[in-house]
Ligand SMILES: Nc1ncnc2c1ncn2[C@@H]1O[C@H](COP(=O)(O)OP(=O)(O)OP(=O)(O)O)[C@@H](O)[C@H]1O
């Protein structure tokens with residue numbers, strides 16, 4: 001699915017300009033880094049794409065979906081095509097690792113047999129199979145991160161949105177997660193990833209979009225992380 | 232298909248996870264519906280009794296002892312609207328009383344001399360003419376007293392109005408309590424799962440899928456309350472009617488049959504389920520709306 005963002009602005013009440021006049025087109029199957037200082041609007045832009053936030057001005061379309069004017073029904077339907085790795089994971093503490101992944105498929109009405117197969121596969125692939133009976137609070141940070149990714153990718157989404165999926169992880173674990181994201185991308189899924197990880201961006205080169213104070217300041221194929229002071 | 236399975240599983244999880252609350256709600260709803268159903272039965276009984284009495288064509292006229300029964304008969308038959316006149320001698324009246332009392336007939340023997348006055352039992356052509364006929368009878372010097380059902384019915388009808396006011400009040404209060412209890416129970420369930428609910432919506436669950444277990448929880452709790460109240464009431468009603476018809480046979484309270492049962496089921500079970508659905512909908516929809524509302 002192609003993503004078209006044209007002239008999107010997001011102003012939070014009363015007058016916090018989180019994004020201003022953003023134009024981005026993401027082709028199907030692309031891998032895109034979203035970089036920029038903290039508070040520059042990365043998460044807000046991702047939320048516009050997942051339908052968690054609505055643009056104050058401008059248009060956003062993902063494939064056939066017009067996110068500007070989408071009802072509840074269409075929104076839930078759309079979200080089945082989009083896997084999201086939230087910055088704060090949003091794992092459910094009272095469910096086991098296995099159930100955390102499985103319930104995302106249940107919500108889509110997939111038969112139990114298929115759920116068992118898919119959930120087993122994805123947990124195995126992310127190295128969580130032996131942790132399947134543990135609850136999120138019992139998992140390490142990296143394991144929770146991987147579980148959040150597992151839940152996002154188990155439904156084979158056309159689009160994967162990941163908000164700092166390597167935040168707070170050691171270099172090795174971060175690379176492991178990049179391997180996973182790249183292999184998902186290689187299977188045809190568009191990946192958009194917001195990150196602060198300079199090493200990752202400079203090592204696994206891909207398209208880089210940079211935001212500063214809500215404005216797009218750079219859009220580069222095979223770009224680098226760049227440098228900016230925090231303010 | 233799989234979706235239905237997941238929803239049903241979630242319903243039972245909801246019911247069993249908060250089992251204390253489930254039982255509490257069930258019992259409360261049962262009490263609520265006992266009050267509603269009991270009031271309903273009471274009014275419909277009272278109505279049936281009044282209707283029956285009001286439709287009664289019989290008038291009993293008691294004759295002063297000094298008058299000749301046989302001579303009186305043609306005079307009474309001449310009154311307009313009187314269809315049929317039967318003479319009841321004190322002896323036959325006593326025999327009837329003995330028959331009515333059955334085993335306790337010996338009590339009558341204790342009375343010694345027959346205390347019963349002679350009387351006339353007459354049939355009017357239409358129940359609405361009973362009042363006029365009774366009035367004419369009362370104006371005759373030979374007649375000592377006139378007893379007829381319609382007069383009792385008129386008095387009962389006034390009592391009925393009071394009963395109706397009372398039952399409307401009881402039903403209103405009971406339904407209000409029911410709404411609060413059901414709403415609260417579902418709200419607690421929704422609240423305990425609000426986080427899960429929000430995440431489910433974020434990963435592609437439809438609002439219907441998310442809401443359905445709560446709606447069914449409400450419907451089941453309301454329905455259970457209604458069903459148990461119906462069972463208790465139908466049983467209690469049969470026993471009650473049997474007793475009252477033995478003690479006060481002239482009231483002729485209608486026997487509880489399938490018709491009463493169907494009415495109760497419609498009122499209590501149907502009402503309970505509808506109430507459950509509505510309360511759950513109110514308790515759930517706000518949460519879902521909030522979770523889905525874009526920033
Ligand atoms: N719901 C909201 N209401 C008001 N302001 C908001 C809201 N969400 C975000 N903002 C503001 O919008 C700006 C951009 O926030 P955003 O979370 O998109 O930054 P970010 O680039 O993701 O930062 P970080 O790298 O720290 O995650 C911030 O100034 C933030 O305070």
Ligand SMILES: [Mg+2]
Nearest residue numbers: 042043087163
């Ligand atoms: Mg962010």
